[in-house]
Amino acid sequence: MGVLRRMLARPSGAIGFAFVLLHLAAAVLSPWLVPYEATAIDAALMFAPPDAAHWLGTDQLGRDILTRTMLGGREALLVTLIATPLAVGWGALVGIHLGLAGGRLDDVLMRVVDAVLALPWILKMLVIIVTFGAGVTVLVPTLAFFYGVPVIRVARAATLGVVARDFISAARARGHRPGAIVRRELLPNVLDALMVEGAMRWSWMLLAFSSLSFLGFGVAPPTPDWGLMIADSRSFMAIAPWAAMAPVLALSTLIIGINFVADALAKAVGLDRALNAPH
Amino acid sequence: MKIAGDDVPLIGITDLSVGFTTRAGVVAPVLRNIGLVVRRGETVGLVGESGSGKSTLALVAMGYLKAGLRVLGGGVRFAGQDMLAGDGVAAIRGGRLALIPQNAGQALTPTIRIGAQIAEALRLHSTLPRADHAARVVELLARVRLPTPGALVTRYPHELSGGQQQRVAIAMALAGEPEALLLDEPTTGLDVTTQAHVLELLRDLAASSGMAMVYVSHDLGAVARVCARVAVMYAGEIVAEGSARQILRTPSHPYARGLIAAIPVLGEARLPVPLDGRPPAPGAVGEGCSFAPRCGLAEAGCLTARGALVPAPGGGVVRCRRADAAVRLPMRRDGALRLALEFDGGGGVLGLDAIAVSYARRSLWDQITRAPRDAAPVVDGITLTLRPGETIGLVGESGSGKSTILKSIAGLIGPLRGSIDLAGVALAPRVAQRDVGVLRRVQLIFQNPDESLNPRQTIAEILAQPLGLYFGLSGAALRARSIELLAQVRLGGHYLDRLPAQLSGGEKQRVAVARAFAADPDVVLCDEVTSALDVSVQAAVLGLLDDLRRERRTACIFVSHDLGVVRALADRVVVLYQGRICESGPADAVYGLPSHPYTEALLGAVLEPDPDHAPRLLAADIVEHGPPARGCAFQNRCHRRLGGICATDAPPAHEIGDGHVIRCHIPPATLAAAQAAP
Numbered sequence: 039m040g041v042l043r044r045m046l047a048r049p050s051g052a053i054g055f056a057f058v059l060l061h062l063a064a065a066v067l068s069p070w071l072v073p074y075e076a077t078a079i080d081a082a083l084m085f086a087p088p089d090a091a092h093w094l095g096t097d098q099l100g101r102d103i104l105t106r107t108m109l110g111g112r113e114a115l116l117v118t119l120i121a122t123p124l125a126v127g128w129g130a131l132v133g134i135h136l137g138l139a140g141g142r143l144d145d146v147l148m149r150v151v152d153a154v155l156a157l158p159w160i161l162k163m164l165v166i167i168v169t170f171g172a173g174v175t176v177l178v179p180t181l182a183f184f185y186g187v188p189v190i191r192v193a194r195a196a197t198l199g200v201v202a203r204d205f206i207s208a209a210r211a212r213g214h215r216p217g218a219i220v221r222r223e224l225l226p227n228v229l230d231a232l233m234v235e236g237a238m239r240w241s242w243m244l245l246a247f248s249s250l251s252f253l254g255f256g257v258a259p260p261t262p263d264w265g266l267m268i269a270d271s272r273s274f275m276a277i278a279p280w281a282a283m284a285p286v287l288a289l290s291t292l293i294i295g296i297n298f299v300a301d302a303l304a305k306a307v308g309l310d311r312a313l314n315a316p317h
Numbered sequence: 318m319k320i321a322g323d324d325v326p327l328i329g330i331t332d333l334s335v336g337f338t339t340r341a342g343v344v345a346p347v348l349r350n351i352g353l354v355v356r357r358g359e360t361v362g363l364v365g366e367s368g369s370g371k372s373t374l375a376l377v378a379m380g381y382l383k384a385g386l387r388v389l390g391g392g393v394r395f396a397g398q399d400m401l402a403g404d405g406v407a408a409i410r411g412g413r414l415a416l417i418p419q420n421a422g423q424a425l426t427p428t429i430r431i432g433a434q435i436a437e438a439l440r441l442h443s444t445l446p447r448a449d450h451a452a453r454v455v456e457l458l459a460r461v462r463l464p465t466p467g468a469l470v471t472r473y474p475h476e477l478s479g480g481q482q483q484r485v486a487i488a489m490a491l492a493g494e495p496e497a498l499l500l501d502e503p504t505t506g507l508d509v510t511t512q513a514h515v516l517e518l519l520r521d522l523a524a525s526s527g528m529a530m531v532y533v534s535h536d537l538g539a540v541a542r543v544c545a546r547v548a549v550m551y552a553g554e555i556v557a558e559g560s561a562r563q564i565l566r567t568p569s570h571p572y573a574r575g576l577i578a579a580i581p582v583l584g585e586a587r588l589p590v591p592l593d594g595r596p597p598a599p600g601a602v603g604e605g606c607s608f609a610p611r612c613g614l615a616e617a618g619c620l621t622a623r624g625a626l627v628p629a630p631g632g633g634v635v636r637c638r639r640a641d642a643a644v645r646l647p648m649r650r651d652g653a654l655r656l657a658l659e660f661d662g663g664g665g666v667l668g669l670d671a672i673a674v675s676y677a678r679r680s681l682w683d684q685i686t687r688a689p690r691d692a693a694p695v696v697d698g699i700t701l702t703l704r705p706g707e708t709i710g711l712v713g714e715s716g717s718g719k720s721t722i723l724k725s726i727a728g729l730i731g732p733l734r735g736s737i738d739l740a741g742v743a744l745a746p747r748v749a750q751r752d753v754g755v756l757r758r759v760q761l762i763f764q765n766p767d768e769s770l771n772p773r774q775t776i777a778e779i780l781a782q783p784l785g786l787y788f789g790l791s792g793a794a795l796r797a798r799s800i801e802l803l804a805q806v807r808l809g810g811h812y813l814d815r816l817p818a819q820l821s822g823g824e825k826q827r828v829a830v831a832r833a834f835a836a837d838p839d840v841v842l843c844d845e846v847t848s849a850l851d852v853s854v855q856a857a858v859l860g861l862l863d864d865l866r867r868e869r870r871t872a873c874i875f876v877s878h879d880l881g882v883v884r885a886l887a888d889r890v891v892v893l894y895q896g897r898i899c900e901s902g903p904a905d906a907v908y909g910l911p912s913h914p915y916t917e918a919l920l921g922a923v924l925e926p927d928p929d930h931a932p933r934l935l936a937a938d939i940v941e942h943g944p945p946a947r948g949c950a951f952q953n954r955c956h957r958r959l960g961g962i963c964a965t966d967a968p969p970a971h972e973i974g975d976g977h978v979i980r981c982h983i984p985p986a987t988l989a990a991a992q993a994a995p
């Protein structure tokens with residue numbers, strides 16, 4: 039994997055990758071590592087500031103914040119790690135198909151894509167959630183659907199860029215079947231763009247998931263979750279700022295880590311385009 | 318220190334070395350101990366193959382270093398000012414010393430009018446009062462001999478031809494009244510006729526303005542036309558320097574002789590002589606002479622000590638200890654005369670009948686109203702027959718439809734009209750409708766191997782595509798056949814596991830040739846297959862194609878804008894202008910008299926690596942946005958245009974004998990008489 043090695047050779051890539059790995063490790067191992075029960079309420083310990091027993095203090099119900107922060111990314115990571123490949127998968131499938139087919143279907147569907155992308159994401163998500171209810175079983179397909187739409191655009195553009203190249207003409211002129219051309223000539227050359235896009239989509243999805251939890255449409259209390267924790271601690275910012283600090287830091291280091299990785303990946307594969315496509 | 322005077326050179330480069338440090342910590346020089354002096358008004362050419370360091374040297378003369386490079390020693394001065402020290406350099410750059418980088422014409426800002434772009438250059442580099450700028454812009458455009466300069470200022474770059482864009486770039490460089498102009502490949506990528514126009518302009522500018530010029534090029538013909546003095550670079554050092562006459566007529570360095578021998582000769586059907594091997598990578602140069610691995614004269618002493626520049630037997634200076642022997646090395650016109658092929662008189666292997674191709678998309682409205690299909694398709698009336706083993710050269714400028722014709726034969730574009738047959742059997746217009754067995758018999762080779770080889774496939778995978786598809790080969794048989802094919806294009810089996818990026822340009826193109834011949838085709842379609850290569854490598858690829866088609870009697874359509882290259886390979890030649898055939902016939906006849914006026918213009922514009930050769934500028938240098946709807950395709954640029962009839966009637970085909978056809982309203986006898994007169 040030359041691309042991975044080149045990505046890690048960049049300082050931003052190595053740092054970002056370390057952040058992401060750390061978070062993944064924490065998510066997997068935290069049930070065995072946490073010092074307290076996540077939902078253990080202790081009224082005597084309300085808003086205890088950080089000390090030797092509770093390194094990051096406690097929240098309004100006296101729950102250990104370190105414990106809850108370590109566990110608080112598990113749902114978000116689980117959901118987005120399932121939804122991201124789904125989004126990239128279906129988006130790529132449709133995008134590559136449109137790039138190859140062109141014509142009227144392409145014209146029409148790209149208008150639809152533009153229209154969907156023009157809507158604010160929160161509106162789209164809320165319509166679905168209000169219709170079908172909240173919860174992981176709704177969120178995974180919803181996220182996968184909406185975050186696959188911008189992938190269509192990227193996959194289509196990458197396909198158009200590759201299809202115009204002579205090695206595709208050469209393969210066509212030799213008479214290979216379209217499937218073989220896509221598999222052998224096209225896919226290896228759009229994979230880079232899709233990888234970068236996948237990383238970008240993942241970070242956007244994490245943000246969206248946490249925002250939904252924050253608004254009360256994601257993870258249900260008392261399950262620990264960063265978005266929820268930020269929402270809960272909001273009212274007590276003045277008396278217990280540490281309660282908000284920990285989940286905010288956790289979420290932002292993960293997002294920044296993924297963005298670093300995406301950025302370094304893009305540079306490593308020579309795709310230094312602006313990485314701020316709307317989500 | 319003296320103030321800049323006549324005895325201080327305008328550009329003085331002394332013992333300059335530039336390089337970078339590799340990951341392994343080794344210092345790899347890109348320029349080694351360069352000494353070069355350019356006096357006021359002098360024109361100096363820097364020539365060498367790609368990677369020899371010529372562009373780096375031109376940039377350093379401006380005080381610029383490409384990213385990652387640093388100066389290892391020596392200095393660069395412009396009129397006494399140290400160009401490597403920060404102070405005062407900015408004032409010189411762009412003003413007293415101007416650079417025209419490669420593709421400068423294409424690099425003009427597309428959304429800004431020509432006049433505004435030149436005015437911006439004036440604002441930055443000229444001392445003229447602001448009020449005079451508008452007049453000065455027009456003056457500069459006139460100075461680079463652009464037609465109607467007053468009207469041009471409001472035009473956008475895309476409305477100009479490539480040659481005109483290049484002139485605008487030159488006008489911008491002249492804005493600061495430079496004392497010296499550095500030009501990096503200023504005519505590469507331009508058509509022959511356009512290139513000749515731009516070179517004449519540069520030559521006259523140098524003569525009339527007293528401006529010094531450093532002209533960087535791989536093209537010895539262009540250098541011969543513009544430069545009084547020439548320095549030959551190899552592996553980052555100057556290996557020979559002298560007057561243009563000394564370097565081009567009696568070169569004393571084996572490399573310089575090899576370069577000249579590799580250029581195809583227009584006069585005769587000879588294959589140029591390739592220069593085997595490739596230049597060393599930076600840092601890979603040994604103790605001795607950098608050219609030793611490729612030099613036929615190398616002896617033991619060459620490998621141990623790097624020589625100094627010493628007076629050359631042919632004049633000038635040379636870095637070769639065996640220069641006395643080198644001047645006796647064979648040079649041009651010593652390549653093998655190409656043997657004429659014998660034809661058995663059977664039918665053609667490929668026939669095109671009145672092919673027309675259009676890129677115009679018919680709108681729904683056109684379809685409903687049944688509007689006539691494209692009145693002036695990009696390609697029209699192409700009829701030709703290719704005999705087994707024969708090579709037809711298809712010549713024409715950029716945009717003349719050469720690639721379009723090849724693509725329609727290959728089935729990548731369906732023709733608008735006309736039919737194609739393969740050995741008498743009609744070919745379906747599109748790839749999807751053709752059998753694999755039929756497709757195998759026609760193979761395409763593209764211009765640029767970086768585009769035509771999938772960068773993600775190894776050479777083995779690349780060759781496996783046709784071998785698997787057409788012959789069902791796999792496993793050991795596939796590998797064995799692949800190694801055999803590589804051997805035929807003179808590459809070792811160890812290349813199989815490499816990626817294209819790990820090969821040089823010439824090696825990549827050989828892989829592309831091997832891939833085409835893997836199909837064991839009856840016809841190969843070669844689209845500018847050598848134009849991305851250095852002359853030395855081009856000569857090798859031409860030789861290879863000639864061998865392959867001789868061994869296998871493969872017929873070939875060889876497309877090129879380079880008349881010398883076509884001369885080296887083609888049995889018959891078809892000259893194309895705006896997608897219409899102007900002239901066709903046996904190569905000797907087409908290259909001789911009488912000629913179609915367009916062929917005449919093309920032949921006149923060809924440059925020879927000879928300081929005494931002057932091209933003739935016949936065709937007007939204007940943009941054509943498409944073929945005219947009526948009359949002769951060449952009417953807008955023709956120097957022999959008769960008048961109304963050329964604009965209204967399609968020119969008749971005059972057959973002169975032996976299949977030589979000229980399509981022009983002027984009868985061949987009249988053309989011959991006019992062209993024979995000096």
Ligand SMILES: Nc1ncnc2c1ncn2[C@@H]1O[C@H](COP(=O)(O)OP(=O)(O)OP(=O)(O)O)[C@@H](O)[C@H]1O
Pocket residue numbers: 676695713714715716717718719720721722878943
């Ligand atoms: N895909 C396309 N769509 C529209 N027009 C095209 C297309 N490809 C080529 N053309 C136009 O058709 C004409 C012929 O192009 P073509 O590429 O065949 O020329 P060429 O002789 O091969 O030129 P070059 O020497 O630059 O390769 C040009 O005017 C070009 O702009």
Ligand code: SF4
Pocket residue numbers: 570571572606607608609610612613614615616619624636637638639640
């Ligand atoms: S010094 Fe020796 S190796 Fe180098 S060019 Fe001269 S003869 Fe060839």
Ligand code: SF4
Pocket residue numbers: 913914915949950951952953955956957958959963968980981982983
């Ligand atoms: S027909 Fe007229 S315009 Fe065309 S080449 Fe002949 S003289 Fe020139």
Ligand SMILES: [Mg+2]
Pocket residue numbers: 719720721844845
């Ligand atoms: Mg072409």
